[in-house]
Amino acid sequence: MPHLTEIAALNQSTAVLNDFLATLSPSNPSVLMLDYDGTLAPFQVDRFHAYPYPGVLPLLENIQRSGTTRIIIVTGRPIHEVQALLQPLTHIEIWGAHGLDHLLPDGTRRQIPIVPELAAILEQAQQTLKQRSLEDQIEIKPGGVVLHWRGLPDDTARTLRAQTFEDWTLLAQHPSIKLLDFEGGIELRVLRPDKGDAVAAVLKLLARDTPVAFLGDDFTDEDGFRVLSHRGLPILVRDEYRETSARAWIKPPEDLLRFLEQWLHRTTSTNPADPLH
């Protein structure tokens, strides 16, 4: 039996989603912001093979082709990794590395540099992992060092987390550095920008009446949800409900596909009241 808050969240979500979808139309520009891992794609032990759920790419291609909606990926990954996984989708706007790196559809790119003091802390974080021979689990990203444990036994993962947490506690005390616990790993990274900053940068240049949604699954998406909550629709995409600043909750992949289908329908059909099927 689902939890009571889960029932409430589900009931509320349907109404909130329908109200939002009703604001979309072929003649009105709209913005669809999407996290990647856990939102568009299921987690994989090999993160370079975490491809989108079947059906997601054709829908995104059609939404992009309609020319009404600006699709924006907001991810913790470096931009080139998401580009590779989203193929054949191209010319897409991506905010990578939690907003440190911004790529526009025309190829224009803007990267925020890391100050040397913070780069030195990240270098130290990397060294502590190497000293424990964890090379295979390390990922170096713009502005961050990650230890991954997806695919490892639970007790190994717990030990790795505890050890790394201890190793990095001192480094994380710097006011411009943070420790991020996420699904399948831990990351030491620069405090800002975060996904909320990326969402805020997008909102800043939009007309007030442009419908905007942001779909995400993880704790790092909550920064984006909070920024969007007064202005658009933040949506939690997750199998299980958890407390969130999002205003709607959908389960992947079925609800996600249905949402994207409805988005496409609303932004392309001259009679959006027509049933989908």
Ligand SMILES: [Mg+2]
């Ligand atoms: Mg995610």
